[in-house]
Amino acid sequence: MSGLQLNLNKSKLFSINTSEDEVKEWAGAIDCSVGRFASDYLGLPLGANKNSIVLWDPVVQKFYKKLAGWKATTLSLTGRLVLLKANVDAVVSGDWKKSGIGGILRDDVGSVLGSFQEATGPGPPTLLELKAIKKGLTFFDSLRQRFKKRLIIESDSKLTVVWVKNIDRCPNVYVSIVKDVRLRALEGVIRWVARTTNIEADGLAKAGIG
Structure with missing residues (x-):
């Protein structure tokens, strides 16, 4: 021994x-x-779908944080995972009669590639947050041929992100739109971010109310 x-x-x-x-x-x-299962071993996923982008995104982000800035920028495109990032948000009036959604799309060096804002009518906040995520995905689809990269959607609605990742926890009334979001996001990642990092998307959503 x-x-x-x-x-x-x-x-x-x-x-x-x-x-x-x-x-x-x-x-x-x-x-x-x-x-x-699913679990992790030495920080790597164990016993889950190894091809799932959602599964591997935390690992990829951890590597990005570990790499010094100069190392990250000198990696060749064939040696790094190239992603676009869209921040999305929704704003609802106090009486739920008016709402707006907005989002901004950036490349992996932070340059703005496009944005959207629109009024979305009455509805509860969680529904509008889901609509914002869905709009972010369809907005990316309209540009997919131009960029041909994978997408990260960031939302400051923790509850809706949980529903998208775990549809079993989603209320029946929202299952249909969550399924649609999950179908559109097969080749991308949807994750939660703090509201303080989502200020631009929040401003676009407010402008969308009109």
Whole structure:
């Protein structure tokens, strides 16, 4: 034996094609917890669809943060994941009778490629946030042949982003539009950002109300 010790407090027992009761019994016998897929190992996704862009986006972003600025800019385009980013937002009047959505599209060096703003009529805030995400995707589709890059949509509505990523948590009344968003976003990423980083999209949405 090498003398290395197993830290059971940090260990999990995973199983495939085994009953949950058996796994719990075995985990109890060695005094560790039960693990469930999908999980991660050494910071990498484990037991999930390896081709999912949503799954790998956090890993890609972590690498970008680790790289110094000069290293990130000197990587060749064949050696880096080239993405466009669209920030979207929705603004609703207090009585829910008026609303506007807006968004701004940038390339991977921050240059503005386009923007949109429009009135969207009455409705609850969460519905309008979903419409803003959907509009961001259709706006990108109109430019897809021009840029031929993948898209990141950023919204400051944490709840709607959760629904898009986990449709089982979405209320039935919004399932139809969430399914449409998910279908359009098959080759892109939708993620939450703080409101303070979404100021330009918020201004466009306010202008959209008219």
